[in-house]
Amino acid sequence: MKTVYLDNNATTAIAPEVREAMEPFFRDMWGNPSSMHTFGGQVRKHIEQARQQVAALINADPSEIIFTSCGTESDNAAIRGAAEVIGPRVNVITSRVEHPAVLGPCRYLSERGHRAFEVGVDAAGQIDQVQLGEFLREGSAVVSLMWANNETGVVFPIAEISGMVKAAGGIFHTDAVQAVGKLITDVRAVPVDMLSLSGHKLHAPKGIGALYIRKGTRVKPFMLGGHQEDNRRAGTENVPYIVGLGVACELARAHRADEFVRMATLRDRLQSGLLASCPDTRVNGDVHHRLPNTLNISFEFIEGESILYMLSDVGIAASSGSACTSGSLEPSHVLRAMGVPFTAVHGSVRFSLSRYTTEADVDYVLAKIPPIVSRLRAISPFVRKQ
Amino acid sequence: MWEYTDRVMDHFRNPRNVGMIDKPDGVGEVGSLACGDALKLMFKLDKGGRIVDVKFQTFGCASAIASSSALTEIIKGMTLEEAQKVTNQDIARYLGGLPEQKMHCSVMGQEALDAAIENYRTGKTDKKILAGKVVCNCFGVTEEEIERVVRENGLSTVEQVTNYTKAGGGCGKCKDDIAQIIERVRVERLAAERKAGGQAAPRRLTVIEKIRLIEQTIDREIRPLLKNDGGDIELIDVEGNCVKVALRGMCAGCQVAKFTLKDVVEVKLREFVASDLVVEEVKE
Numbered sequence: 001m002k003t004v005y006l007d008n009n010a011t012t013a014i015a016p017e018v019r020e021a022m023e024p025f026f027r028d029m030w031g032n033p034s035s036m037h038t039f040g041g042q043v044r045k046h047i048e049q050a051r052q053q054v055a056a057l058i059n060a061d062p063s064e065i066i067f068t069s070c071g072t073e074s075d076n077a078a079i080r081g082a083a084e085v086i087g088p089r090v091n092v093i094t095s096r097v098e099h100p101a102v103l104g105p106c107r108y109l110s111e112r113g114h115r116a117f118e119v120g121v122d123a124a125g126q127i128d129q130v131q132l133g134e135f136l137r138e139g140s141a142v143v144s145l146m147w148a149n150n151e152t153g154v155v156f157p158i159a160e161i162s163g164m165v166k167a168a169g170g171i172f173h174t175d176a177v178q179a180v181g182k183l184i185t186d187v188r189a190v191p192v193d194m195l196s197l198s199g200h201k202l203h204a205p206k207g208i209g210a211l212y213i214r215k216g217t218r219v220k221p222f223m224l225g226g227h228q229e230d231n232r233r234a235g236t237e238n239v240p241y242i243v244g245l246g247v248a249c250e251l252a253r254a255h256r257a258d259e260f261v262r263m264a265t266l267r268d269r270l271q272s273g274l275l276a277s278c279p280d281t282r283v284n285g286d287v288h289h290r291l292p293n294t295l296n297i298s299f300e301f302i303e304g305e306s307i308l309y310m311l312s313d314v315g316i317a318a319s320s321g322s323a324c325t326s327g328s329l330e331p332s333h334v335l336r337a338m339g340v341p342f343t344a345v346h347g348s349v350r351f352s353l354s355r356y357t358t359e360a361d362v363d364y365v366l367a368k369i370p371p372i373v374s375r376l377r378a379i380s381p382f383v384r385k386q
Numbered sequence: 387m388w389e390y391t392d393r394v395m396d397h398f399r400n401p402r403n404v405g406m407i408d409k410p411d412g413v414g415e416v417g418s419l420a421c422g423d424a425l426k427l428m429f430k431l432d433k434g435g436r437i438v439d440v441k442f443q444t445f446g447c448a449s450a451i452a453s454s455s456a457l458t459e460i461i462k463g464m465t466l467e468e469a470q471k472v473t474n475q476d477i478a479r480y481l482g483g484l485p486e487q488k489m490h491c492s493v494m495g496q497e498a499l500d501a502a503i504e505n506y507r508t509g510k511t512d513k514k515i516l517a518g519k520v521v522c523n524c525f526g527v528t529e530e531e532i533e534r535v536v537r538e539n540g541l542s543t544v545e546q547v548t549n550y551t552k553a554g555g556g557c558g559k560c561k562d563d564i565a566q567i568i569e570r571v572r573v574e575r576l577a578a579e580r581k582a583g584g585q586a587a588p589r590r591l592t593v594i595e596k597i598r599l600i601e602q603t604i605d606r607e608i609r610p611l612l613k614n615d616g617g618d619i620e621l622i623d624v625e626g627n628c629v630k631v632a633l634r635g636m637c638a639g640c641q642v643a644k645f646t647l648k649d650v651v652e653v654k655l656r657e658f659v660a661s662d663l664v665v666e667e668v669k670e
Binding site: 301302303304305306309310312313322323324330331342343346378379380381382 | 387395398399401404415419420422423424425426443444445446447448450451555556
């Protein structure tokens, strides 16, 4: 059976180049980079090369990059590390549509004497800048706002909002896990203090991430107990994965000139095809400011888990914001924050493409979905009577 | 992905009895779009009062569709008296089991059936008969419904109630209320059992029944208490009225283990299984 993987915002295939680059570090080059002998010494320079590759993708200086175990660690380290430097009681500002990796630490801080604020979004998922301004006037703050949303692909105006935060004297962190590799994320062009990225969202394996910390930004280390990463992140370096992340970033940089356009073209083909073939269907999120690879679409009157299982039966992998697929009974907090009606939230499906997605993949999906949707609607009690 | 049985996937992929009936005798509707699942069930009776035709329409996940399909297959050919005795457990069993978090799908089937029978008898077409106080405002679950699933399924934790009814799965503010209902049902059940025991000697348990009941009591009543203190218990053997157990975790070697054994384990086993049981600790 043909398989079409359109769940790249969840995780991506490991690029063959990445796998090959990692291999020697599982075989011969297993030394500890901190050691004073050749076993270790020859490994260190590969870490530094990876650091340069990661830095180049976001236009940072290599010294501003530290390697972590994942995007979630980067987010935790940034938010909690910055809050701890400022003092026992700070304002922590985030948005209602963040990933749990950001909402978790912010809520944790609010339970420990800090004040947390969650900025709302409009119906298109765009941040309420007026409310952000109001929260910033409450005093100096650690602010964490995502570059692009994992569920809808909506891209926040990072230049503007990071500018607002800096003008108010705050520290600005952005969770760019979904943005890096799919957009130009240039830390010289926007005044972000910290930025999180994750390996497995850009064709490196799971278990590796990075945190950009602008020179001069004070952050308390999150992991203690070693001098690694210039005393900013203790723990023996995960050498093979660091090397893999470096190569993945290099590939993302090499492909970006044509990939952004190619992915967006394919995504738009998928979107217009589905809207044309399936009635009572709506696109969620700001279509003018969106990742080139993401389409979040709601099929009214039917439920996401059922759609996903039927898609899986024909080899298509996607995800949904419905309650039944979230593991809890609450549907997507992102779509709810946008005020998307319950009916549409339960029937929402996210398709996310990658540079390995082909036109044939998209056409396959376009052929398979309409019969699935009408089959499920034939079972549903809510479908409008013709 | 959920671990669905092949039977669930079969009824999801090829649902039986989908659709509507022209001039049905009874129609029941439960759930809503907002809740994330909904079921509309209708049936027609023959002259002898048996369900001759039944159809459903469902909005929901794979297990909701499969539960509805299973329900229609179960009740076809039954009289309404027989159909009324069908429980959510019958639906789950028919499907070879459902994941715990999906048990509410089977409960939805039972509720739709009740509503359809009620509709046949009284002509009422309320989407849901909201008898009693609404406990969970997020999902509109009443005290009566919670009591019923707790009683019929022998539930003992709030989490189980959420899995079976969704109650408590939204904002979570009603969790204390649900805990109180569980406790109330437990006390009522004990009182009823004692009363029954006083009037007529309970039927003698077979050895297998006794061991099962001991295991069940350990799982439901004893282990949760020990886990609170980081301990655990394992059933080793049953010889006559002597139950041999091993204490694990923090309980092993605990100074007060002797008291735990007599005051907790033995008391609970006597309460739920038989009053002549003696508990003995096996040390390895």
